[in-house]
Amino acid sequence: xxxxxxxxxxxxxxxxxxxxxxxxxxxxxxxxxxxxxxxxxxxxxxxxxxxxxxxxxxxxxxxxxxxxxxxxxxxxxxxxxxxxxxxxxxxxxxxxxxxxxxxxxxxxxxxxxxxxxxxxxxxxxxxxxxxxxxxxxxxxxxxxxxxxxxxxxxxxxxxxxxxxxxxxxxxxxxxxxxxxxxxxxxxxxxxxxxxxx
Numbered sequence: 001x002x003x004x005x006x007x008x009x010x011x012x013x014x015x016x017x018x019x020x021x022x023x024x025x026x027x028x029x030x031x032x033x034x035x036x037x038x039x040x041x042x043x044x045x046x047x048x049x050x051x052x053x054x055x056x057x058x059x060x061x062x063x064x065x066x067x068x069x070x071x072x073x074x075x076x077x078x079x080x081x082x083x084x085x086x087x088x089x090x091x092x093x094x095x096x097x098x099x100x101x102x103x104x105x106x107x108x109x110x111x112x113x114x115x116x117x118x119x120x121x122x123x124x125x126x127x128x129x130x131x132x133x134x135x136x137x138x139x140x141x142x143x144x145x146x147x148x149x150x151x152x153x154x155x156x157x158x159x160x161x162x163x164x165x166x167x168x169x170x171x172x173x174x175x176x177x178x179x180x181x182x183x184x185x186x187x188x189x190x191x192x193x194x195x196x197x
Contacts, residue, residue: 051160056113058155063104067118069097072144076137093178138186145179
């Protein structure tokens with residue numbers, strides 16, 4: 001069962017994801033990016049070892065966040081709170097996160113790095129005791145997807161390898177679609193601004 005985080009908890013999560021991405025750790029990716037990532041061994045400019053290590057750290061941060069998304073959607077699916085159509089959507093989003101994780105593992109390995117491993121479900125410390133209905137689960141998932149969008153947005157400019165930046169942008173698009181669809185299901189009005197921060 002999942003727990004609905006407060007607005008301040010979501011803000012803290014987003015801030016911590018940005019810190020993790022800028023400091024090296026784990027992160028997130030999409031299906032279109034899988035092919036790009038698997039083939040990314042470098043761009044036209046030679047990378048230094050420090051640049052490659054930095055890119056691997058960012059990819060590992062993304063991988064850790066993808067694992068978190070997989071676990072969160074699993075918890076939501078197992079909560080018994082989702083109607084069949086919503087459960088199907090959640091399982092589909094989880095599949096996207098699994099594809100992102102596979103692509104990240106391939107990219108990290110191809111660059112000579114060691115992929116991070118997923119945590120146990122208990123280690124994620126999801127607020128499951130606060131999830132009482134489908135709306136609670138959808139709000140929880142939307143908060144995680146919003147955090148993923150923020151994490152990728154922060155990570156993209158940090159890549160030394162511009163091919164990885166492009167792949168990260170592709171994944172950011174996938175996460176943004178997840179977030180938009182979840183918000184739509186919750187009846188949240190789409191933003192009426194040209195730029196979203």
